[in-house]
Amino acid sequence: MGKKTISYAKWGYIFSIPFVVAFALFTLYPIIYTVFIAFTDLKGANNTTPHLLTGDLLKNFKDVMATQQFKISFGNTWKIWMMNFIPQMGLALILTAWFTDNRSKIKGQGLFKVAFYMPNIITAATVAIMFNSFFGYPIGPVNDILMRFHIVDTAQNFLIKKSNGQGIVAFIQFWMWFGYTMITLISGVIGIDPSIFEAAEMDGANRIQTFLFVTIPCIRSILLFSLVTSLIGGLNMFDIPYLFLKGGPDNATLTTNVFIYNQAFSGAYLYNRAAAASLIMLLIIVFFSSILFYVMRDRDAAKAKKLRKQAIKQAKLKAKEVA
Secondary structure: OOOOOOOOHHHHHHHHHHHHHHHHHHHHHHHHHHHHHOOEOOOOOOOOOOOEOOOOOOHHHHHHHHOHHHHHHHHHHHHHHHHHHHHHHHHHHHHHHHHHOOOOOOOOHHHHHHHHHHHHHOOHHHHHHHHHHHOOOOOOHHHHHHHHOOOOOOOOOHHHOHHHHHHHHHHHHHHHHHHHHHHHHHHHHHOOOHHHHHHHHHOOOOHHHHHHHHHHHHOHHHHHHHHHHHHHHHHOOOHHHHHHHOOOOOOOOOOHHHHHHHHHHOOOOOHHHHHHHHHHHHHHHHHHHHHHHHHOOOHHHHHHHHHHHHHHHHHHHHHHHHO
């Protein structure tokens, strides 16, 4: 008789129950409810009985798209994201090349990595308060330094200018996230077979050529992850613009998420429009993420997969002919 085997699979399902329950209650249900109320008339602080729209189900979406504040917030979101994304990725790639180059003997790498990553673990509320103090008017560290070195004669109120507000928010986003991006890219480079770099060095490739033509192609998937997460995080920007300047000055830092928050919880209580705006942003993120996936795809792997499908198809046709 064969030995009776013991299955422990049930314990895996049992231990996953708390996560499944928490996910269903706090993530899945809110998502489904948000989709539902986007097609209803739910608004008002005391209104708890949503009714599906009759006639034009897309009325909330059309109203959001026609709202001037949504157009402004959408433009601000893209502008601020691009202002922090380009230097963030550029500096992260440079630091990744620097820290992972075997020919560079950098002392204290761990200290540098911790210092660069440190801003990412500071809470957004703390960062917002800190930068608000830095640029305080009429008294603040920035004004104090500028006046001490006679760069300006009187204290400047930096936070009343639209360009300053957008620039500072973009800098904060860059400062908080470039270290995280750097660590992510470094983890991808560490996973590359060292013999590939040795072969490139033996073939006479310099450091720049090795990084551009060996390292980056080998971390394509990690780079795609960084690009997509940065896109999602950038288009969902909320905490710093809201906590730092409340969307001001003159709506200069009003992002789409701040707009959604204002629609739902700042007096208007237009839950239906806030939900519709959320779905619009979801579709936009999915669209641009799909473009990134397509552009960053492994063309050789895709070509090999296509050839494999064609070979299988031809083999099936030949089998039918023989039959």
